Amino acid sequence: xxxxxxxxxxxxxxxxxxxxxxxxxxxxxxxxxxxxxxxxxxxxxxxxxxxxxxxxxxxxxxxxxxxxxxxxxxxxxxxxxxxxxxxxxxxxxxxxxxxxxxxxxxxxxxxxxxxxxxxxxxxxxxxxxxxxxxxxxxxxxxxxxxxxxxxxxxxxxxxxxxxxxxxxxxxxxxxxxxxxxxxxxxxxxxxxxxxxxxxxxxxxxxxxxxxxxxxxxxxxxxxxxxxxxxxxxxxxxxxxxxxxxxxxxxxxxxxxxxxxxxxxxxxxxxxxxxxxxxxxxxxxxxxxxxxxxxxxxxxxxxxxxxxxxxxxxxxxxxxxxxxxxxxxxxxxxxxxxxxxxxxxxxxxxxxxxxxxxxxxxxxxxxxxxxxxxxxxxxxxxxxxxxxxxxxxxxxxxxxxxxxxxxxxxxxxxxxxxxxxxxxxxxxxxxxxxxxxxxxxxxxxxxxxxxxxxxxxxxxxxxxxxxxxxxxxxxxxxxxxxxxxxxxxxxxxxxxxxxxxxxxxxxxxxxxxxxxxxxxxxxxxxxxxxxxxxxxxxxxxxxxxxxxxxxxxxxxxxxxxxxxxxxxxxxxxxxxxxxxxxxxxxxxxxxxxxxxxxxxxxxxxxxxxxxxxxxxxxxxxxxxxxxxxxxxxxxxxxxxxxxxxxxxxxxxxxxxxxxxxxxxxxxxxxxxxxxxxxxxxxxxxxxxxxxxxxxxxxxxxxxxxxxxxxxxxxxxxxxxxxxxxxxxxxxxxxxxxxxxxxxxxxxxxxxxxxxxxxxxxxxxxxxxxxxxxxxxxxxxxxxxx
Amino acid sequence: xxxxxxxxxxxxxxxxxxxxxxxxxxxxxxxxxxxxxxxxxxxxxxxxxxxxxxxxxxxxxxxxxxxxxxxxxxxxxxxxxxxxxxxxxxxxxxxxxxxxxxxxxxxxxxxxxxxxxxxxxxxxxxxxxxxxxxxxxxxxxxxxxxxxxxxx
Ligand code: FES
Ligand code: FES
Numbered sequence: 001x002x003x004x005x006x007x008x009x010x011x012x013x014x015x016x017x018x019x020x021x022x023x024x025x026x027x028x029x030x031x032x033x034x035x036x037x038x039x040x041x042x043x044x045x046x047x048x049x050x051x052x053x054x055x056x057x058x059x060x061x062x063x064x065x066x067x068x069x070x071x072x073x074x075x076x077x078x079x080x081x082x083x084x085x086x087x088x089x090x091x092x093x094x095x096x097x098x099x100x101x102x103x104x105x106x107x108x109x110x111x112x113x114x115x116x117x118x119x120x121x122x123x124x125x126x127x128x129x130x131x132x133x134x135x136x137x138x139x140x141x142x143x144x145x146x147x148x149x150x151x152x153x154x155x156x157x158x159x160x161x162x163x164x165x166x167x168x169x170x171x172x173x174x175x176x177x178x179x180x181x182x183x184x185x186x187x188x189x190x191x192x193x194x195x196x197x198x199x200x201x202x203x204x205x206x207x208x209x210x211x212x213x214x215x216x217x218x219x220x221x222x223x224x225x226x227x228x229x230x231x232x233x234x235x236x237x238x239x240x241x242x243x244x245x246x247x248x249x250x251x252x253x254x255x256x257x258x259x260x261x262x263x264x265x266x267x268x269x270x271x272x273x274x275x276x277x278x279x280x281x282x283x284x285x286x287x288x289x290x291x292x293x294x295x296x297x298x299x300x301x302x303x304x305x306x307x308x309x310x311x312x313x314x315x316x317x318x319x320x321x322x323x324x325x326x327x328x329x330x331x332x333x334x335x336x337x338x339x340x341x342x343x344x345x346x347x348x349x350x351x352x353x354x355x356x357x358x359x360x361x362x363x364x365x366x367x368x369x370x371x372x373x374x375x376x377x378x379x380x381x382x383x384x385x386x387x388x389x390x391x392x393x394x395x396x397x398x399x400x401x402x403x404x405x406x407x408x409x410x411x412x413x414x415x416x417x418x419x420x421x422x423x424x425x426x427x428x429x430x431x432x433x434x435x436x437x438x439x440x441x442x443x444x445x446x447x448x449x450x451x452x453x454x455x456x457x458x459x460x461x462x463x464x465x466x467x468x469x470x471x472x473x474x475x476x477x478x479x480x481x482x483x484x485x486x487x488x489x490x491x492x493x494x495x496x497x498x499x500x501x502x503x504x505x506x507x508x509x510x511x512x513x514x515x516x517x518x519x520x521x522x523x524x525x526x527x528x529x530x531x532x533x534x535x536x537x538x539x540x541x542x543x544x545x546x547x548x549x550x551x552x553x554x555x556x557x558x559x560x561x562x563x564x565x566x567x568x569x570x571x572x573x574x575x576x577x578x579x580x581x582x583x584x585x586x587x588x589x590x591x592x593x594x595x596x597x598x599x600x601x602x603x604x605x606x607x608x609x610x611x612x613x614x615x616x617x618x619x620x621x622x623x624x625x626x627x628x629x630x631x632x633x634x635x636x637x638x639x640x641x642x643x644x645x646x647x648x649x650x651x652x653x654x655x656x657x658x659x660x661x662x663x664x665x666x667x668x669x670x671x672x673x674x675x676x677x678x679x680x681x682x683x684x685x686x687x688x689x690x691x692x693x694x695x696x697x698x699x700x701x702x703x704x705x706x707x708x709x710x711x712x713x714x715x716x717x718x719x720x721x722x723x724x725x726x727x728x729x730x731x732x733x734x735x736x737x738x739x740x741x742x743x744x745x746x747x748x749x750x751x752x753x754x755x756x757x758x759x760x761x762x763x764x765x766x767x768x769x770x771x772x773x774x775x776x777x778x779x780x781x782x783x784x
Numbered sequence: 785x786x787x788x789x790x791x792x793x794x795x796x797x798x799x800x801x802x803x804x805x806x807x808x809x810x811x812x813x814x815x816x817x818x819x820x821x822x823x824x825x826x827x828x829x830x831x832x833x834x835x836x837x838x839x840x841x842x843x844x845x846x847x848x849x850x851x852x853x854x855x856x857x858x859x860x861x862x863x864x865x866x867x868x869x870x871x872x873x874x875x876x877x878x879x880x881x882x883x884x885x886x887x888x889x890x891x892x893x894x895x896x897x898x899x900x901x902x903x904x905x906x907x908x909x910x911x912x913x914x915x916x917x918x919x920x921x922x923x924x925x926x927x928x929x930x931x932x933x934x935x936x
Binding site: 011012014015016018019020021022023024025027028030118119194195196197198199247248249250252279281282283503504505506670671673674677678679680681682704705706710711712713714716718719742 | 801803804808811812815816817818819820821822823824825827828830857858859861862867871874875876878880881882883884885886887890905906908909910912913915916917918919920921922923924925926
């Protein structure tokens, strides 16, 4: 009899292949007669291409072909990289596979080389002669909208991509007019680079006889890539394309998007009739993976005389980069503006977001995607206001939390929170960190000239993306349901096909846990298949913390359908009425007579033999589900950072980090905690270390791991975790998603801690990353 | 030119271009693809192997420099189907997510425990200085190295 597996911390079935070096990532794959691709990229942020001569490169020994935009055009393919989210009145410039006569960011693809080996392919890049006429460029979104700024696209005046708003402007202005107190903040949410440790890669194989393309690539969502390859880039019919995600080395959003590169690689394979492989270098990763964040924001908060928040007003310039990346327009709008209520009852909110084109790498979803930016705005304002009112920041939060009896709670910014109990994680986190005691220590330390800071972040996120009709009405050119097929074989072994596509999240373990419990079959009898468009019916993929909540729910629903079909067959075998048949731990029996049971394995065999099925029942035992959730899920929690700041050197030392999250039911605590750890590290990275910096000419000056500080082990403490459990009320597993919580909460917690540490100096805000230099300047500038 | 080297106990003679990197010999010539490449500036450590007893970044070693040397890669760590205690500990402690950094991380930890069999948490974090993991936040990697140290 199978044990209950939901909730148990079993170690992952993915790991044996990974810890022995046998797992196959894209670049590990080899095909006979395979050639290698290298891509020539623009060194200029903005320039006209006046001459492009590939003859010397073509003449190099070992070079198979060199292609430019002209060749792509001649081949007659659509050759576009589309945007997958539309906003009202947005400007939509076309994005080509290879730059035609103008380049718009450093790193834009200009030409492509195919050669017999990787070294030769890279050598040949240097032999391609390109003459550029440099044009002036702009990288900062607030500057790009100024009169006279260089235009990225001639048909987007002032570089404005879209101008979007949410909430009630008039009512919010009124709330500010009537406020007892207000605070305001100008902040920059720093541009980040995802930096999955595996750079993007693709291996394309085209069979001219069948007309089929097989594409192995680093993807979080193979079906989306197949769709966009077919519709917009290659023009191959969808059923002639197979996209496979082999082992994928992390994504964090960067492997959601449809980029020109993988399409170029596919096209090369089609042109040449031989397999070709491309492996990005880290330098290419920095220049071409969609970046994250990059907001310039003004935000204000109003309270009444009782310290209750009455209004929130936010204006943001959001950098889109030179073109729209796949889901870019959604990130600073529907994934940002809708989250500005945080955990608080705020009757009036107004947010305006201006999306801006600049001569920089496109910006899109990076772990958290819009929600960390929203949390940062709200949690910083909350701290500022608490200070202004002379209240403890925990107390001010408590006073303004949406109380548990007000759920479902309709925010003024579209979302309806289905459940929540915000004081619980707050109290737990404060207890875990020893809040009262810490405050006393902080006092004592200050007397000795040591500056300790305690920073809270009480966050909410909306994830488990989520009802297709809703995202469709907001502009998504995609659905957001998920598919699952649960197939029981004649011997009772089970194969599950899931539309989720894991790349480090441990789906094969957690999904098998779900199925083992519902079907009552041994965990080891269950195989999970994902990441292959030929095997899996359809899938919208893995991002937005949706795999457990949507993909897992799809699996639960289809497994339950299998149980129900099995019940009909079992009832027939037991000669009982279906309603009288119970199912428990893999066994069907007539209620009250558990000794005379048939197992689900017996039923499976009978279902396949089909010698003796009840009337109207089709042979075989499997079920499909297409699960479209009725709402987003709303994980929440409290994170607390404790820092010590050295006012002389400006150095920030992260002493402790406590996280209490509520992601509903937990399928596997080991994996949930791992997600929180990784998320925190990325949030702390944003707060203290990471920054993608462009100079005035649009050059990325942090284009290597030396200049862009991805946190290392010694930058971080061990984390102290706990959780509360408020199940999601609308999905069958009661799960909410945990992939992004850490990142959403952490940057605000850390910056709040630093600002708290520097309260004696009158410092009210420091932009991220909080480097020693910025700390030092803030202390000097605070005018003490 | 020809070089000879021993990888995971197996002797090989291979023909390489003078500029070829050790990591490409391992991956492309010997088909030992467990060792990964994550960067081009010797920062990420995904390519770490043990060469003549020391941890090296194989993306920074020319194949010709490895002539005559003895190399241990992630594929050579398990013996007779038995996982090495480090592999076991990474598995037990969920010390990996996407797994891309893991071979390099384990080889670095292997070297660390050779030189310091009983490291403190701080020594572990410093010992892993040259290896980047974007998934785990290092928390469980540290736990894994601690557990392995105890078992070795
Ligand atoms: S591949 Fe990054 S250090 Fe060798
Ligand atoms: S497990 Fe993904 S980079 Fe370390």
